[in-house]
Amino acid sequence: MAYRESFYRFLMTQRDPDSTDEVAQFANDAQHDQTFPKQEQDYEKLSDYLELNAGYLPSMTIFDRAYEMYREKMSY
Template sequence: MRRSFYQFLMTLRNPESVEPEAEFANNAFRDQSFPKQEEDYEKLSEYLELNAGYLPAMTIFDEAYAKYKDTDRK
């Protein structure tokens, strides 16, 4: 079974890190409305652009999503 982007993102969580991807994951964990079952880039991107004030730059999402897709191919 393929995991969702959220499930992948949770592997990047680290409350003690100041790395942008870890902070994104930490904040997404606290975001009760995050689309936890979503895999689609466009739907996730739209949600984040409209609702994720905690994400300082969409490039952080883009890089995390690229890693997600890379792990999906393995």
């Protein structure tokens, strides 16, 4: 089985403190989330965590968009 990077690791590649893009802002904020599940790849587990713990995420549609970008990058 090929190695697949975690969602968090992918998300960190989207950081940009000067960007107004919602995914970049999500990445910037997630970087400071000490309890973010950094090794997780599973959509449901990540979604559950974010719904309960990520007050910095204004809409789950931003996570959905970021996760779709992650899936596209991981399907090689």
